[in-house]
Amino acid sequence: IMLAAINPDDTTDVWQTKISLISKYIDLILTSRTIEGKTNNYDNLKDIAFTLTKEVRDKKLPELLTYIQGEWQKYQNNIDRLDQFTYTKSDRSDMLYILARIASHLEDELTLTNKVGFQTYWQRDRGMKTFDIEHLLKDAYDVTSLPGDHGFTDAKDYSEYRNRIGALALLPRSRNRSLQDNSYKNKLHAYHAENILTQSLCEDYYKHNPVLTKYLAAKPKITLSGIPDFSKDHITKRADAYKAVAFEIWEKP
Structure with missing residues (x-):
């Protein structure tokens, strides 16, 4: 072609x-x-x-x-329609590709000196350094691991939303497996030391970060913010932010 x-x-x-x-x-x-x-x-x-x-x-x-x-x-x-895109309805490589594109685009826009880069996110022959798709929420519907106003109606609703792109991020395989099926709040401390998709979940990441502050001010549709405890509404908000980044990536030439 x-x-x-x-x-x-x-x-x-x-x-x-x-x-x-x-x-x-x-x-x-x-x-x-x-x-x-x-x-x-x-x-x-x-x-x-x-x-x-x-x-x-x-x-x-x-x-x-x-x-x-x-x-x-x-x-x-x-x-x-990206906010409806789910882990269960797609090949994992498709989800990985889109998340990798979003992450690398944000790294470039924020001119990060410690960026991972698309090739590294996408490469599949790096052993335990290969990146995996990280579910932010636990596998089982456990209300004790969720905020009081979590918004999920039942286990089926939870399972569906847990697999949507707004509830997913990327982590190196070794880190992903070490965190296991832990609650979001218990994993948040580890997210701060990882890549832009997980760091942007942490409130401290937005402090004393003028480049990020300027970028978000110029891009009001990219509604990234720290999330101390993850609920159903946050999945929607996060998906909207991913979608806004995707429109930038695939912008008309």
């Missing part, structure tokens, strides 16, 4: 820009399908790939940009 838009007379800047545009567009298509619950395999993508190859073939850069901009919205709209 990427090569279809390249012409022999393209300058280096032009063909690199073309490939960058098409790469971002393909990434959006695949991410959009993931959020919809669709499988990205050969059988499901061959017709899409064939059609897209024909659409971008031999286009000049301005024509390619106009075409991609015109198609962007119909896929970007699915990001609005």
Whole structure:
């Protein structure tokens, strides 16, 4: 698909820009399908790939940009459904990919000197240093581990919301396993020493952090804040923050 838009007379800047545009567009298509619950395999993508190859073939850069901009919205709209995206309804690698993109984007925006980076979040051959998806809430519906106004109606409701993206983060496998199935409040102290997705749950992370304060002031839709005790409402709020970051990542070129 990427090569279809390249012409022999393209300058280096032009063909690199073309490939960058098409790469971002393909990434959006695949991410959009993931959020919809669709499988990205050969059988499901061959017709899409064939059609897209024909659409971008031999286009000049301005024509390619106009075409991609015109198609962007119909896929970007699915990001609005990200708050419904759950661990149980998707392949774990799909959830890991989206959380890794969100985490690395925040690291770049905040110019962190200790950032992990997308490649490290995503890499699967690092043994116990591989990153796992962390459930912020315990596996079992245990009201003693929840705030008094937790908002869950019953165990089924709890299980559904516990697996939504707003109740998930990332941790190195060794840390994830050492914390085991502990309550949120008992894990919060460990979160402060980890990556941006868990650090942003800690109230102290927002103190004396001018870069973060400035960033959040400029991005009112990214409603990140410290959460001393996790309830159902916090899952929704956290998912909305993730969704706002995702709209930045997959912003129209």
